[in-house]
Amino acid sequence: MILDEKRLLMRKLCREFAENEFTDELLDRLEETGEFDWDIFHKMGQYGFCGVKIPKEYGGQGGDSLDYVIMVEEFAKVSPVLSLYANTSNSLGGGPLMICGNEEQKAKYLGDVASGKKIMIFCLTEPGAGSDAGGTITTAKEDGDYFILNGRKTFASGAPIADYACVLAKTDTSLRGSKGISMFIVDMKLPGVNCGKPEHKMGIVGYPTSDVIFEDVRVHKDDMVGKRDKGFGAAMATLDGGRLGIAAQSLGIAEGAYAEALKYAKERKQFGQPIANFQAISFMLADMATEIEAARELIYSTAIKKDAGDPEASKLCAMSKLFASEMCNRVAYKAVQIHGGYGYIKEYKVERFYRDARITSLYEGTSQIQQLVIANTILR
Amino acid sequence: MKYIVCVKQVPDTQGKVAVKEDGTMDRSKMAAIINPDDLNAVEAALTLKDSNPDAKVVVVTMGPPPAAGMLHELLAMGADEAVLVSGREFGGSDTFATSQILAGAISHIGIEADDVIFCGRQAIDGDTAQVGPQIAEKLGIPQISYAADIEQNGNTLKVKRVLEDGYMTIEADTPCLITCIKELNKPRYMTVSGILEFDKKPYSVFDYETLKDEPLIEADTIGLKGSPTNVYKSFSPPQKAPGRMIAANESGVKELAQELAAKHII
Numbered sequence: 095m096i097l098d099e100k101r102l103l104m105r106k107l108c109r110e111f112a113e114n115e116f117t118d119e120l121l122d123r124l125e126e127t128g129e130f131d132w133d134i135f136h137k138m139g140q141y142g143f144c145g146v147k148i149p150k151e152y153g154g155q156g157g158d159s160l161d162y163v164i165m166v167e168e169f170a171k172v173s174p175v176l177s178l179y180a181n182t183s184n185s186l187g188g189g190p191l192m193i194c195g196n197e198e199q200k201a202k203y204l205g206d207v208a209s210g211k212k213i214m215i216f217c218l219t220e221p222g223a224g225s226d227a228g229g230t231i232t233t234a235k236e237d238g239d240y241f242i243l244n245g246r247k248t249f250a251s252g253a254p255i256a257d258y259a260c261v262l263a264k265t266d267t268s269l270r271g272s273k274g275i276s277m278f279i280v281d282m283k284l285p286g287v288n289c290g291k292p293e294h295k296m297g298i299v300g301y302p303t304s305d306v307i308f309e310d311v312r313v314h315k316d317d318m319v320g321k322r323d324k325g326f327g328a329a330m331a332t333l334d335g336g337r338l339g340i341a342a343q344s345l346g347i348a349e350g351a352y353a354e355a356l357k358y359a360k361e362r363k364q365f366g367q368p369i370a371n372f373q374a375i376s377f378m379l380a381d382m383a384t385e386i387e388a389a390r391e392l393i394y395s396t397a398i399k400k401d402a403g404d405p406e407a408s409k410l411c412a413m414s415k416l417f418a419s420e421m422c423n424r425v426a427y428k429a430v431q432i433h434g435g436y437g438y439i440k441e442y443k444v445e446r447f448y449r450d451a452r453i454t455s456l457y458e459g460t461s462q463i464q465q466l467v468i469a470n471t472i473l474r
Numbered sequence: 475m476k477y478i479v480c481v482k483q484v485p486d487t488q489g490k491v492a493v494k495e496d497g498t499m500d501r502s503k504m505a506a507i508i509n510p511d512d513l514n515a516v517e518a519a520l521t522l523k524d525s526n527p528d529a530k531v532v533v534v535t536m537g538p539p540p541a542a543g544m545l546h547e548l549l550a551m552g553a554d555e556a557v558l559v560s561g562r563e564f565g566g567s568d569t570f571a572t573s574q575i576l577a578g579a580i581s582h583i584g585i586e587a588d589d590v591i592f593c594g595r596q597a598i599d600g601d602t603a604q605v606g607p608q609i610a611e612k613l614g615i616p617q618i619s620y621a622a623d624i625e626q627n628g629n630t631l632k633v634k635r636v637l638e639d640g641y642m643t644i645e646a647d648t649p650c651l652i653t654c655i656k657e658l659n660k661p662r663y664m665t666v667s668g669i670l671e672f673d674k675k676p677y678s679v680f681d682y683e684t685l686k687d688e689p690l691i692e693a694d695t696i697g698l699k700g701s702p703t704n705v706y707k708s709f710s711p712p713q714k715a716p717g718r719m720i721a722a723n724e725s726g727v728k729e730l731a732q733e734l735a736a737k738h739i740i
């Protein structure tokens with residue numbers, strides 16, 4: 095796709111920022127400690143990355159989905175985990191408010207989320223409700239001006255560092271499945287909100303994930319987002335945007351792993367010559383490069399169609415995530431393969447890309463759920 | 475108060491140098507970047523503006539129309555206004571003619587008592603370091619070159635200059651011109667909002683028509699005709715073959731001596 099001047103500048107900015115600021119030292123520290131790095135997060139906030147897609151009138155930068163995917167792609171190329179830092183506020187964190195929040199809620203929360211002063215996360219998954227998100231059993235019982243939340247959310251990305259969480263809870267337990275679910279903004283400092291122990295993950299280490307437990311948490315009714323009992327639809331719409339972000343992250347991971355493999359294939363000599371001279375290696379590189387180009391075109395055009403209100407956008411977002419996440423796993427596999435034994439050693443960047451790639455076909459809907467979304471649309 | 479910054483788009487010297495038949499560089503065949511020292515100059519102006527929010531940062535360049543891209547980038551970094559000085563009449567200018575034209579353009583923008591003009595020390599293509607000082611001469615204002623630290627107190631600037639064998643700190647009153655080196659600062663990035671809104675900022679193109687009434691702009695002081703120097707030839711230096719390492723031990727010394735003797739060096 096031919097990008098206009100602003101998009102090219104956006105790419106240049108994100109690329110320069112990632113290449114200069116995401117230092118090896120920082121990336122190693124994230125990997126070793128697993129802890130969130132506040133300095134780089136605040137720097138991202140200062141340059142406007144946390145609010146790329148949040149409208150100007152609510153304190154964001156007013157960019158569009160294409161600006162957003164370019165940012166996530168460029169960041170993920172250098173660090174898949176740091177791409178999440180600036181991603182959340184623009185997708186699952188700020189998304190529900192942008193989609194169905196009222197003016198007061200947007201004014202109250204979005205500005206701080208866009209500038210990186212506050213972190214808002216999304217709590218949908220429960221121990222018994224993963225792909226079957228409609229199986230939510232966290233409840234919100236009305237009590238005067240308040241709702242009382244009880245339940246447990248799991249795999250909540252960013253929970254240990256969050257200021258607010260957007261929580262899906264059942265407000266009408268008489269309705270089955272995805273009906274009767276509402277969405278609430280919960281202040282993580284409210285009495286009765288507790289986080290579980292951060293999970294030890296295979297990849298994206300440095301962006302803590304944990305359970306969130308709600309015990310008789312009183313949330314004011316003004317903090318209900320969207321219509322009562324209609325939260326599931328809003329959550330699914332939020333996930334459309336989120337999926338595009340994960341597709342962009344997958345694309346970046348693939349590009350990062352491919353670049354390492356390409357460099358290595360030209361340097362590494364076996365049988366008296368660079369291994370890139372062998373068809374077994376060069377054809378792998380050709381496939382990797384081709385799949386990356388295909389994913390990029392799909393993701394960029396989906397971003398434009400989504401903003402234009404294309405009725406196929408939801409399906410295209412699922413297709414983008416399905417294709418890009420599976421593609422990035424294939425590319426990361428080949429990148430390690432090209433490195434041979436060295437690719438299995440932590441000193442080589444492809445080892446981390448390989449582990450980081452694995453999450454992309456799992457979170458925000460597994461590949462199989464994307465297939466389900468796509469199949470449901472084309473067979474409707 | 476204005477901070478006027480002169481900038482230049484230069485070929486990226488990481489790539490190969492393309493040369494035209496007449497011996498001058500073929501810029502259209504080479505990737506263009508903002509001259510590195512000029513980025514330090516822009517950062518110096520933006521830093522002073524951070525503590526003087528009423529001040530305006532105006533970036534000025536002379537070059538062909540594609541130089542607009544560089545100006546857009548500087549607006550996205552935080553500059554308030556951009557001026558592109560561009561016209562066939564200006565083509566082929568050496569440092570004398572270039573500084574004549576830039577001084578004319580700066581006069582056209584207007585210099586007030588509290589203004590400061592910034593330039594990079596030198597451009598990586600010509601490496602002359604002459605344009606900044608020449609602009610100051612032609613405008614008749616003080617110049618401070620090789621700035622590694624700048625402090626502004628009202629209409630007085632205290633600047634630390636880096637010399638070959640030490641530092642020199644001097645003061646000058648505004649308006650004055652400062653040339654900046656890379657030790658001065660670390661240029662900031664563009665910002666997301668800067669990129670999304672650079673096209674809302676004032677942007678002008680000064681062609682020959684715009685500037686022809688400026689006293690500094692005369693037919694024999696600008697362009698190829700106004701240039702007392704001309705490029706005779708430019709070329710990429712031939713690549714040297716990679717060196718060979720000889721171990722620092724007894725047999726290495728022997729080997730080295732044999733090699734040097736064989737080449738009749740010793």
